[in-house]
Amino acid sequence: MLNKNMEAKQVAAVRKILSEVPAASSYSPVTDAVDRATTLGEEKIAAALTNVSSMPQSTNVFANPVLHKAAVNCGETQITLNIRSFGIRGVVTESEIIANRLSPASVIFAGLFGRKPEEDSNGVDEEAVLSDLIDKKFYRITELRRDGLSGNQRIINQIAEFVKSFPDAGPETVIQHFSTLRKLSIPHQKGIKGTRKPGALLMELISTHMENVALGTISVFMRHQLRDSSALHPQVLAMRANDLIVQHKKDEKTAFQTCYSLLLGREATSVEAHILERMGVIQTHHGSAGSNVVARYLATLYAGAVSDFFVASQMALDGDRHFGAIHDMTAFVNEIEPLDIEARETAIRERMRTALPTFGHPMIAAAGRSDEIQQDPRPAIYFNPFIEAVEKGEIQLNGRQKERLAIMQRLYQIAFVEGIVRPGREDEPPLRLTPNTDFGGWAVQEGLDIYENDRTFLTYIFRGFGWIMDAREQLQLKIIRPVIPPDPEIIPKPSDDLTISNEVVALHNKMAGTGIFD
Numbered sequence: 001m002l003n004k005n006m007e008a009k010q011v012a013a014v015r016k017i018l019s020e021v022p023a024a025s026s027y028s029p030v031t032d033a034v035d036r037a038t039t040l041g042e043e044k045i046a047a048a049l050t051n052v053s054s055m056p057q058s059t060n061v062f063a064n065p066v067l068h069k070a071a072v073n074c075g076e077t078q079i080t081l082n083i084r085s086f087g088i089r090g091v092v093t094e095s096e097i098i099a100n101r102l103s104p105a106s107v108i109f110a111g112l113f114g115r116k117p118e119e120d121s122n123g124v125d126e127e128a129v130l131s132d133l134i135d136k137k138f139y140r141i142t143e144l145r146r147d148g149l150s151g152n153q154r155i156i157n158q159i160a161e162f163v164k165s166f167p168d169a170g171p172e173t174v175i176q177h178f179s180t181l182r183k184l185s186i187p188h189q190k191g192i193k194g195t196r197k198p199g200a201l202l203m204e205l206i207s208t209h210m211e212n213v214a215l216g217t218i219s220v221f222m223r224h225q226l227r228d229s230s231a232l233h234p235q236v237l238a239m240r241a242n243d244l245i246v247q248h249k250k251d252e253k254t255a256f257q258t259c260y261s262l263l264l265g266r267e268a269t270s271v272e273a274h275i276l277e278r279m280g281v282i283q284t285h286h287g288s289a290g291s292n293v294v295a296r297y298l299a300t301l302y303a304g305a306v307s308d309f310f311v312a313s314q315m316a317l318d319g320d321r322h323f324g325a326i327h328d329m330t331a332f333v334n335e336i337e338p339l340d341i342e343a344r345e346t347a348i349r350e351r352m353r354t355a356l357p358t359f360g361h362p363m364i365a366a367a368g369r370s371d372e373i374q375q376d377p378r379p380a381i382y383f384n385p386f387i388e389a390v391e392k393g394e395i396q397l398n399g400r401q402k403e404r405l406a407i408m409q410r411l412y413q414i415a416f417v418e419g420i421v422r423p424g425r426e427d428e429p430p431l432r433l434t435p436n437t438d439f440g441g442w443a444v445q446e447g448l449d450i451y452e453n454d455r456t457f458l459t460y461i462f463r464g465f466g467w468i469m470d471a472r473e474q475l476q477l478k479i480i481r482p483v484i485p486p487d488p489e490i491i492p493k494p495s496d497d498l499t500i501s502n503e504v505v506a507l508h509n510k511m512a513g514t515g516i517f518d
Helices: 002-018 029-039 043-050 094-100 104-113 126-142 155-165 171-185 198-228 234-250 255-264 270-282 290-300 306-317 324-336 341-352 378-391 399-418 437-447 457-474 499-512
Strands: 066-074 077-084 145-148 151-154 372-375
Touching: 002 126, 002 198, 029 043, 066 399, 066 499, 077 499, 094 270, 094 499, 104 126, 104 270, 104 457, 126 155, 126 198, 126 234, 126 255, 145 155, 145 171, 151 155, 155 171, 155 198, 155 234, 171 198, 171 306, 171 457, 198 234, 198 255, 198 306, 198 457, 234 255, 255 270, 255 457, 270 378, 270 437, 270 457, 290 306, 290 457, 306 457, 324 341, 324 399, 324 437, 341 399, 378 437, 378 499, 399 437, 399 499, 437 457
Parallel strands: 077 372
Antiparallel strands: 066 077, 145 151
């Protein structure tokens, strides 16, 4: 009876939590300015402002201000880094995630509900409730059956047949294929609408996303198996994936921990899991990204199927102007890897004159000739734990990995530490570029031997929850474009916390030096 009572409390807690919707932002600077100008009798100003009165209210989900400063040495020149950081709903910051090792469920909870998880009066741990829900929706993949091209069978077997037929297909293709089949098998879908009950919609969003995550990571695992033995039968592929997932569930691994093993093609060590989890959690929401804009737009259009919401957002995620930079870096490293040192460095400098993948940023001042430049902290957040693990011998690199990571180090030195001088501008300071999030993402996954075509999928796993956060806000306020000033209430305040700046400086000192990957 006690177990049944606890189970009933858990179900009630889930329903209560999922039905909760954070308050919409009331901060509307354009409307406030029009009212003020009208009060002051400034008719021309009021008229001018009215022309832009359709500008949306500010987001109440995400803020990305310059929050820290740090000085680093680039040769004999000292450069001040203006470090951007982020906060989710004014509740969780990057520094807190790193310092306190917040779980994925804790960060996701804050983004979905606008507050930190608590333990309610019945002793129900809200963080655990959300974590259990996410796990449940992921682990059901081993038993889920649905109509496919070969009839009704377990989805894990259908994935195996697809991967065997298309061994070069990336996880995004697998998700798109099965999303189409899902739409065909579920008639009269309710999709995303503002009239739906928030709890029911959120449940479907989480369920659909975690099924997609399972589809993608299982396909990555199966392709690992096929690279080792291309003759494996689909039934063997399905059995191996099923066995790994079932064992991880038995060992009480979270869905995310199981995903790390599937991405690596083998059981992830605790060190590897920590590195991947830290990198993933930090990417849960970064609201200015193109994929987040698409998520908001699909929510505004009232997408007919939840599957479409995730597929469209994922397509933007993998676009050349978004996380496609990771694929661009792979192509560039593959191009310059065979060259001798002199030719390689010439190629790097030439590429800087156009667009160097994983460096610079289209919307922040991450390039410049002055002694101040903006810095995305995420490369350091991702890369530092990996380098520390290599130095401790907890991760072993083969010869090719060492060489390719050494190329990345040299890229950093040329792009930022040394900079480049353009012809005719020899009297000016060199142009410097700081690395962006993709730099750290590429380097970590190169070192963990995640297959080249799969290096945006960790982002998809976590960013999907950011899209859900955006959709929930979009149904309240038609913002669409999140690249607007956030509500001042959610902007993190500067503090004496040096967690983020210390991370950035530590990585710089290592990358500016020598011998990391010898």
